[in-house]
Amino acid sequence: MWDAMTASEYQQLVEFLGRRFETIDRRFDAIDGQFAVFGRRFDGLDQRFDAFEQRVEARFQEVFGHFDELYRRLERLEQEYYAVTQALRRIEALLADEVGRREILERGLEELKRQVASLQARINAVEERLRQ
Structure with missing residues (x-):
């Protein structure tokens, strides 16, 4: 089935395979170079995303600070509103008492x-x- 290989055939096979492996090595080198390029690009993108993330995080912190200030002011307004309504109720109660007193005084005056x-x-x- 298979005959023994001669030295010349063996040499031709080695040269053929050597050329093929050299071609494959060049392809791998080219692919490796492309991977290196993509690696650098991904590193650049990663840095850009990190910078973007930091900017977004800083903006969120700024917005959260604004919300905190708004909530603080709203809380103060609610407290002032409560104080004003309580004072108004006291004034209304005093006015009701004064109206009653005034009616008594008017009847007494009559x-x-x-x-x-x-x-x-x-x-x-x-x-x-x-x-007279």
């Missing part, structure tokens, strides 16, 4: 006016009798 009018009428009557 009674005093009637009594003064009655006294004036009596004084006028006494003066009239004294003149």
Whole structure:
């Protein structure tokens, strides 16, 4: 089936395989160079993404700071609103008391006016009798 290989055939096979392996080595070298290029590009992209991520993180921190300030102000406004509404309720209660007191005073004043009018009428009557 297989015959023995002669030295010349063996030499030709070695030269043929040597050329083929050299071609394959060159291809691997070229591919290795491409991998190196891609590796550098990926390293560059990785650096760009890291820088971008840092910028985005810084912006988020800035935005979070603004939100914290807004929440602080909103909390203060809520406290002030609560204080104002409580003060308004106290004022309304005082006004209701004052209205009641004023009504009592007005009734008392009307009674005093009637009594003064009655006294004036009596004084006028006494003066009239004294003149006669």
